Amino acid sequence: MDTLILGVESSCDDTSAAILNNRKILANVTANQEVHKNYGGVVPELASRAHQQNIIPVVDQAFHTAKVQKKDINAIAVTFGPGLLGSLLVGASFSKTLAMALQIPLLEVNHMHAHILVHFIEEKGKVKFPGFPFLCLTVSGGHTQIVLVKSHYDFEIIGQTIDDAAGEAFDKAAKIMGLPYPGGPLIDKYAQKGNPEKFPFPHPKIPDLDYSFSGLKTSILYFIRDELKKDKNFIKNNKYDLCASIQYTIVEILMNKLKKASLQTGIKQIAIAGGVSANSSLRKALNEEEKKLGWQIFIPPFEYCTDNAAMIAIAGYYKYIGKDFASQDATPFTRYR
Ligand code: KG4
Ligand code: ZN
Numbered sequence: 001m002d003t004l005i006l007g008v009e010s011s012c013d014d015t016s017a018a019i020l021n022n023r024k025i026l027a028n029v030t031a032n033q034e035v036h037k038n039y040g041g042v043v044p045e046l047a048s049r050a051h052q053q054n055i056i057p058v059v060d061q062a063f064h065t066a067k068v069q070k071k072d073i074n075a076i077a078v079t080f081g082p083g084l085l086g087s088l089l090v091g092a093s094f095s096k097t098l099a100m101a102l103q104i105p106l107l108e109v110n111h112m113h114a115h116i117l118v119h120f121i122e123e124k125g126k127v128k129f130p131g132f133p134f135l136c137l138t139v140s141g142g143h144t145q146i147v148l149v150k151s152h153y154d155f156e157i158i159g160q161t162i163d164d165a166a167g168e169a170f171d172k173a174a175k176i177m178g179l180p181y182p183g184g185p186l187i188d189k190y191a192q193k194g195n196p197e198k199f200p201f202p203h204p205k206i207p208d209l210d211y212s213f214s215g216l217k218t219s220i221l222y223f224i225r226d227e228l229k230k231d232k233n234f235i236k237n238n239k240y241d242l243c244a245s246i247q248y249t250i251v252e253i254l255m256n257k258l259k260k261a262s263l264q265t266g267i268k269q270i271a272i273a274g275g276v277s278a279n280s281s282l283r284k285a286l287n288e289e290e291k292k293l294g295w296q297i298f299i300p301p302f303e304y305c306t307d308n309a310a311m312i313a314i315a316g317y318y319k320y321i322g323k324d325f326a327s328q329d330a331t332p333f334t335r336y337r
Helices: 034-039 042-068 085-102 112-118 166-175 182-190 215-230 239-265 282-293 310-321
Strands: 004-009 014-021 024-032 075-081 105-108 133-141 144-149 155-160 267-274 296-298
Touching: 004 042, 004 085, 004 105, 004 310, 014 042, 014 310, 024 042, 024 310, 034 042, 042 085, 075 085, 075 112, 075 310, 085 144, 105 112, 105 310, 112 133, 112 144, 112 155, 112 267, 133 239, 144 239, 155 239, 166 182, 166 239, 182 282, 215 239, 215 310, 239 282, 267 282, 267 310, 282 296
Parallel strands: 004 075, 075 105, 133 267, 267 296
Antiparallel strands: 004 014, 014 024, 133 144, 144 155
């Protein structure tokens, strides 16, 4: 029997809608918001407004691409959090209204769990799915977590950042260098041409499986400020090496704790998820450890790394088969819970 789910994502600066048939994606349409480029980060007011403009055209496009009619869907899955309240309210209100009009269940999705569940989307040629338990390094613009995934419904955070997220570290370093938001993909691009060992940056000394990235941001800031005093074109002249060195440090910090988590738990099925899992250096590091440490690794396709509604739809699918429906008075939440 077919189970058709409409997924809706609007937690930050991407408005996205997807249609899922069982575990296969029929459409995944995303409108990215260009308005934040020059601000060095997402401006919440502008984001809410852009979601309001984009949501109906994006959902319409998803139905059109999937060749599915609204009357045929079984449920609507929507991100309830964590994220920006104004942004979340747009997706949640839209989805509640449509679910009520169509008289179908509403499914409340946790954005961070959805990032992880993309590993269960079925695709042509895909034969490898993680078994339980596995570890997932979930790295986005707002969160950095090592998650022990015990089932489609059971997620235990065994390590997380105590301050900035890994994506934030990329974005803030890019901002210091005068690059537009989001800086992560640009640092990745420029790093390809640079020497990762040219500028060594310190690693934080944080106990257990937790992370910290705010010290790295400060050391990059002070280092560049001091070098600019000697050479006002320092950033321009060293753009590639700076990006490569910053990226190398962030990836090393991420990988060290991930290796520690694998050793501690004895789990060798290792996944990555979230926007930063698009990073080429992190993907390469994971591939290298697969050979060295005998890991079985899971890396999402690029289109499912950064925010998208396909991940909301697959997370909703598991809620639907578990009959875990949301009520009409459910409210979005801004922080992870
Ligand atoms: O998961 P995501 O799309 O949104 C949140 O839930 O936060 O992640 C966005 C983050 C941004 O910080 C962005 O700079 C980062 O992912 N990112 C990357 C790359 N692509 C996106 N960071 C490093 N390298 C990339 N290729
Ligand atoms: Zn995300």
